[in-house]
Amino acid sequence: MHIPTPELTALEDILPTEPLLMMGAGPVPIPEPVAKANSIVINHLGDTMAKIIEQVKQMSRYVFQTNSKWIMGVAGPGSAAMEMAITNLIWQDTKVLSITNGFFSGRLAEMARRVGANVEVFSVPEQQIANLDALKQTIEIFKPEVITLVQGETSNTVCNKNLEEVAKLAHNYGCYVIVDAVCTLSTMPLQMDEWNIDAVITGGQKGLSSIPGVSLIAFSERAYQRIHSREKDCPQWCLDARLAEKFWHQSSYHYTAPVSGILAIHEALALICKETLENRFARHQRCSLALQRGIEALGLKLFVPEAARLNSVIGIEVPNGIAQKALCQHISNRYRVEIAGSFGLNIVRIGQMGEQSRAHHLFRTLHAFGCAIRDLGGDIDLPTGMAELERGLQAQYSDNF
Numbered sequence: 001m002h003i004p005t006p007e008l009t010a011l012e013d014i015l016p017t018e019p020l021l022m023m024g025a026g027p028v029p030i031p032e033p034v035a036k037a038n039s040i041v042i043n044h045l046g047d048t049m050a051k052i053i054e055q056v057k058q059m060s061r062y063v064f065q066t067n068s069k070w071i072m073g074v075a076g077p078g079s080a081a082m083e084m085a086i087t088n089l090i091w092q093d094t095k096v097l098s099i100t101n102g103f104f105s106g107r108l109a110e111m112a113r114r115v116g117a118n119v120e121v122f123s124v125p126e127q128q129i130a131n132l133d134a135l136k137q138t139i140e141i142f143k144p145e146v147i148t149l150v151q152g153e154t155s156n157t158v159c160n161k162n163l164e165e166v167a168k169l170a171h172n173y174g175c176y177v178i179v180d181a182v183c184t185l186s187t188m189p190l191q192m193d194e195w196n197i198d199a200v201i202t203g204g205q206k207g208l209s210s211i212p213g214v215s216l217i218a219f220s221e222r223a224y225q226r227i228h229s230r231e232k233d234c235p236q237w238c239l240d241a242r243l244a245e246k247f248w249h250q251s252s253y254h255y256t257a258p259v260s261g262i263l264a265i266h267e268a269l270a271l272i273c274k275e276t277l278e279n280r281f282a283r284h285q286r287c288s289l290a291l292q293r294g295i296e297a298l299g300l301k302l303f304v305p306e307a308a309r310l311n312s313v314i315g316i317e318v319p320n321g322i323a324q325k326a327l328c329q330h331i332s333n334r335y336r337v338e339i340a341g342s343f344g345l346n347i348v349r350i351g352q353m354g355e356q357s358r359a360h361h362l363f364r365t366l367h368a369f370g371c372a373i374r375d376l377g378g379d380i381d382l383p384t385g386m387a388e389l390e391r392g393l394q395a396q397y398s399d400n401f
């Protein structure tokens with residue numbers, strides 16, 4: 001043997017003794033049934049798997065709010081599901097209008113460029129959502145075949161609150177609409193059929209509260225006809241929906257499915273069905289708004305004005321004199337709470353996706369956040385912040401619960 005065995009540190013010595021509370025922009029904490037399912041390996045083909053896939057599709061139809069049969073999974077991150085939507089519906093010279101107001105909507109545009117599409121970027125000013133009149137004009141001039149956008153821009157915490165209007169407008173011009181809902185699906189309303197959306201993308205580790213690495217996508221009937229009738233094969237073999245159809249709709253082999261991850265997502269979807277979408281949306285809104293109230297009462301500023309503010313991930317301006325990176329490191333090391341920095345902006349982000357939206361996590365997180373800022377020399381009012389969080393939760397309890 002020329003290569004000696006490496007000297008290793010045991011995993012338990014690398015991992016923190018007390019798990020970190022994952023309150024960043026994903027991955028998020030997973031519920032016990034999801035963790036348990038994720039530890040099981042079964043045959044990727046056969047009757048047991050077929051039953052599980054059937055249920056995953058049924059539950060997905062509820063979560064995506066679609067009657068379309070074309071639900072599929074993909075062994076890969078949310079980005080793989082994004083690429084599956086792009087590479088199946090878009091090819092050389094397809095005219096694509098990319099509504100871009102952040103990092104992830106920009107990624108959709110980049111993916112479309114890479115398959116040779118003619119991409120026009122509809123750039124939305126920072127901290128705003130797309131203006132419908134301007135969008136209509138651009139559609140009339142450019143005449144896109146496909147429009148891409150993101151429901152919740154995790155990167156800068158902007159929410160395209162007029163998604164329904166954008167999708168309906170695009171549909172009126174015959175465009176196919178691709179929506180990235182990785183961050184938002186099951187945390188806030190998205191009506192795939194009613195809003196005329198042709199492809200909805202989600203990942204595991206955000207709104208769904210499953211594990212990273214297994215993602216779901218839903219195509220409308222109309223989108224699937226486009227895929228079925230395309231002349232050239234999709235250039236990516238693994239992401240080819242016509243091949244994925246074998247596993248997801250014919251119980252046969254495409255590639256070995258990520259069985260444990262599919263079992264995990266089955267459990268995550270089952271928990272959503274049990275909770276119901278109505279209750280889940282209400283829980284997310286209640287928790288996120290109360291946390292926002294608490295953060296403001298600490299004396300801090302939220303990054304995005306309410307008209308475009310995302311609830312699923314909260315963006316907070318870093319106070320003067322404190323370094324973003326030091327803040328994230330300190331809250332993690334000292335308080336065992338993980339929050340996220342940001343791509344190029346001087347904000348930190350606290351997630352409100354799935355299991356993150358639980359009252360006990362909110363109290364621990366806000367307390368840790370306030371203490372961390374205070375430790376680093378910031379001037380905040382911690383008792384008022386904590387009290388406002390409690391008031392925020394109570395006010396909404398008495399209104400709706």
Ligand SMILES: *Cc1c(COP(=O)(O)O)cnc(C)c1O
Pocket residue numbers: 026077078079080104150152153154155180181182183203206212213
């Ligand atoms: C996280 C995220 C993605 C990418 O997901 P990965 O699993 O990291 O590939 C795409 N879009 C949005 C809106 C996201 O929040």
